[in-house]
Amino acid sequence: MADDKTYSEKRHYARHPGPFSAISPGAHLLDEMRVMDLGLGGCFIIVNSGHSIGATFPMQIDLGDEGLLDVSATTLYHTIHGSAVTFMNLSQKAFGQIQRTVDASWAKPQVS
Numbered sequence: 001m002a003d004d005k006t007y008s009e010k011r012h013y014a015r016h017p018g019p020f021s022a023i024s025p026g027a028h029l030l031d032e033m034r035v036m037d038l039g040l041g042g043c044f045i046i047v048n049s050g051h052s053i054g055a056t057f058p059m060q061i062d063l064g065d066e067g068l069l070d071v072s073a074t075t076l077y078h079t080i081h082g083s084a085v086t087f088m089n090l091s092q093k094a095f096g097q098i099q100r101t102v103d104a105s106w107a108k109p110q111v112s
Contacts, residue, residue, distance in 0.1 A: 018034070019036055022060060023059075026058055034082075043087075050083045053075050058072055063098075066097045066101050
């Protein structure tokens, strides 16, 4: 039997499309990243120089009204457009920041 669910229906968490600005503190060069598709499980980042698959690194994401979000991220895979990362060991504060950001994006009417 074929799976008729769309890609977004297969996801575990709701997402905010972004974009958000981010950096990787502690890196030799503070590469600026653009964060897209933010959810409790992770996000997609557009960055000039990516981390190797499986690498874990700190990220600081500017969520606007929610402030700076500090997370530890692990690279899942790369595409020609950027990298998918998953968040590791989210603090309660980080969990709340992401949840409120995602909830706020769903509360706003979408413009077509």
